[in-house]
Amino acid sequence: MSDKKGLPKRSENYSEWYNELVRKADLAENSPVRGCMVIKPYGYAIWEKMQQQLDKMFKDTGHTNAYFPLFVPKSFLEKEEGHAEGFAKECAVVTHYRLKADPNKKGALIADPDSKLEEELIVRPTSEAVIWHTYRSWIQSYRDLPILVNQWANVVRWEMRTRLFLRTAEFLWQEGHTAHASAEEAKAETKQMLDVYAEFVEQYMAVPVIKGTKTANERFAGADDTLCIEALMQDGKALQAGTSHFLGQNFAKAFDVKFLNKQNQQEYVWGTSWGVSTRLMGALIMAHSDDNGLVLPPKLAPIQVVIVPIYKTEEQLNNLTETIQTIQKELKAKGISVKFDDRDSLTPGFKFADWELRGVPVRLALGERDLANGTIEVSRRDKERGEEGAKTVESIAGIADKIEALLADIQVNIYQKAHNFREANISKVDSYEEFKKVLNEKGGFILAHWDGTSETEQKIKEETKATIRCIPLEMPEEAGVCMLTGKPSKQRVVFAVAY
RNA sequence: CGGGAUGUAGCGCAGUCUGGUAGCGCGCCACGUUCGGGAUGUGGAGGUCGUGGGUUCGAAUCCCGCCAUCCCGACCA
Numbered sequence: 001m002s003d004k005k006g007l008p009k010r011s012e013n014y015s016e017w018y019n020e021l022v023r024k025a026d027l028a029e030n031s032p033v034r035g036c037m038v039i040k041p042y043g044y045a046i047w048e049k050m051q052q053q054l055d056k057m058f059k060d061t062g063h064t065n066a067y068f069p070l071f072v073p074k075s076f077l078e079k080e081e082g083h084a085e086g087f088a089k090e091c092a093v094v095t096h097y098r099l100k101a102d103p104n105k106k107g108a109l110i111a112d113p114d115s116k117l118e119e120e121l122i123v124r125p126t127s128e129a130v131i132w133h134t135y136r137s138w139i140q141s142y143r144d145l146p147i148l149v150n151q152w153a154n155v156v157r158w159e160m161r162t163r164l165f166l167r168t169a170e171f172l173w174q175e176g177h178t179a180h181a182s183a184e185e186a187k188a189e190t191k192q193m194l195d196v197y198a199e200f201v202e203q204y205m206a207v208p209v210i211k212g213t214k215t216a217n218e219r220f221a222g223a224d225d226t227l228c229i230e231a232l233m234q235d236g237k238a239l240q241a242g243t244s245h246f247l248g249q250n251f252a253k254a255f256d257v258k259f260l261n262k263q264n265q266q267e268y269v270w271g272t273s274w275g276v277s278t279r280l281m282g283a284l285i286m287a288h289s290d291d292n293g294l295v296l297p298p299k300l301a302p303i304q305v306v307i308v309p310i311y312k313t314e315e316q317l318n319n320l321t322e323t324i325q326t327i328q329k330e331l332k333a334k335g336i337s338v339k340f341d342d343r344d345s346l347t348p349g350f351k352f353a354d355w356e357l358r359g360v361p362v363r364l365a366l367g368e369r370d371l372a373n374g375t376i377e378v379s380r381r382d383k384e385r386g387e388e389g390a391k392t393v394e395s396i397a398g399i400a401d402k403i404e405a406l407l408a409d410i411q412v413n414i415y416q417k418a419h420n421f422r423e424a425n426i427s428k429v430d431s432y433e434e435f436k437k438v439l440n441e442k443g444g445f446i447l448a449h450w451d452g453t454s455e456t457e458q459k460i461k462e463e464t465k466a467t468i469r470c471i472p473l474e475m476p477e478e479a480g481v482c483m484l485t486g487k488p489s490k491q492r493v494v495f496a497v498a499y
Numbered sequence: 500c501g502g503g504a505u506g507u508a509g510c511g512c513a514g515u516c517u518g519g520u521a522g523c524g525c526g527c528c529a530c531g532u533u534c535g536g537g538a539u540g541u542g543g544a545g546g547u548c549g550u551g552g553g554u555u556c557g558a559a560u561c562c563c564g565c566c567a568u569c570c571c572g573a574c575c576a
Contacts (some may be wrong), residue, residue: 006537034567034568048538063513086576089574089575090574090575157575159574160573160574161574161575162574167575214576218576219576220576221576224575226576229575240576243576245576286540288513310534310535312534344535346534346539347533347534347536347538348534348536349534349535349536349537349538350536350537350538351533351536351537352535352536352537353536353537354537356536365535365536367535367541369535370535377535385536392531
């Protein structure tokens with residue numbers, strides 16, 4: 001037993017635990033380019049599962065995929081004022097299209113001064129600008145609407161401080177961009193996609209979220225309204241898991257996108273955009289994992305069941321292999337992904353720890369003893385080592401049905417644990433003193449009254465680092481007074497320190 | 500962009516003060532013994548000491564410049 005191979009404890013250093021976990025579970029690593037990451041095969045497999053499910057949900061709600069270019073002419077970005085201001089400080093800019101040998105230094109390359117671009121190209125920080133420019137030529141009549149398009153892409157935002165998955169300079173995401181003939185329809189779309197995100201995060205990632213509206217301060221640059229889902233991490237900090245924006249007619253006006261309505265009148269198009277990114281990976285990791293490693297919900301685990309044979313001789317392995325392959329076949333028939341870990345030269349103990357680290361929901365261990373008894377050892381990852389029910393011995397007969405049920409149970413249990421944690425970490429406070437105290441000692445979501453002004457929000461942020469995560473959609477109205485200014489308030493809002 | 504620190508084997512580090520054959524742990528390769536919770540022994544491979552210059556008989560070590568990275572702040576849907 002050496003703890004050199006173990007993770008730091010969450011309780012001792014949460015952020016170091018996170019960093020090490022991402023690395024040790026083979027999810028991602030830092031790249032030679034500052035702020036950018038290499039997503040490793042195992043991490044990418046999880047992202048692919050997320051993509052597949054989300055993509056299905058988008059298509060089920062009538063959307064289709066398309067692809068727009070990586071580069072945005074600078075002039076496009078200038079068109080929507082709020083949008084330009086919001087992103088200008090973090091853009092990668094392409095100025096040249098050719099390299100040449102450096103005359104002053106052998107073997108070195110420089111940007112060829114003769115290849116300077118007439119107009120600089122911006123690596124997209126988001127695609128509203130290119131897409132609305134394109135929509136201009138796609139839309140003439142109300143008959144061309146709505147346009148319901150999504151794209152899977154990478155974007156670049158030159159962040160000062162980055163962390164694997166949570167904030168990287170380049171990240172993968174999807175961005176939906178829709179165009180509608182009326183404000184009502186666009187608003188309904190905005191809400192619909194928020195609901196899709198919430199369903200995905202809760203049902204598949206097993207992470208409970210609060211749906212809400214962003215305050216003006218936190219709103220997307222160029223939107224009239226931003227809806228979001230907010231999740232709570234195990235260290236008491238909030239993570240914005242997805243956003244859906246009602247763009248009003250802002251981009252239509254900036255890019256002159258009009259349509260002729262049924263009354264034969266020109267009208268500006270109404271827009272929405274919505275996105276989730278590889279940051280969801282961060283949410284998934286932080287919401288469920290423990291000091292032994294990753295804990296993955298079965299619905300998103302690339303490997304749902306791993307089988308570890310326990311043997312001494314090659315002959316013993318051969319005896320086990322037959323039974324294991326039968327079990328493997330039965331599980332696969334049920335659509336369960338199974339890995340038979342027959343790596344020689346690694347001890348069972350090492351494999352147990354290794355698969356725990358990688359978050360595989362169910363582990364089966366089979367040895368000679370089991371074979372003689374017709375049994376198999378079943379371990380569930382959602383319970384900690386030694387916890388009641390973490391490990392059981394089951395009969396091999398009918399094992400596939402049991403595992404299928406177990407996977408479903410794990411999915412529910414993981415959600416329930418995260419939900420219980422969040423409920424235990426939502427506090428209602430009525431004074432600023434209490435607010436600061438709870439924030440310091442406990443963290444989590446804090447429900448408090450706020451007078452609705454940006455000044456108050458700003459002041460609280462400066463003094464406590466907590467921001468208004470959202471004005472919740474599904475919480476009863478309640479009269480009260482702002483905890484800072486004492487002015488009247490009709491509803492509590494959600495405060496938290498955020499990632 | 501301010502403050503602090505660090506660049507030595509794939510990874511983590513010692514060696515630098517006081518210049519003199521480049522080391523340790525993990526990992527890797529081979530073979531043996533192991534194998535029901537992170538095994539172990541023996542042998543082996545692997546290094547432009549970030550980079551450019553200077554001082555010196557001799558530089559990882561001293562001096563100057565540059566580059567890069569990390570941490571704290573500022574910044575951040």
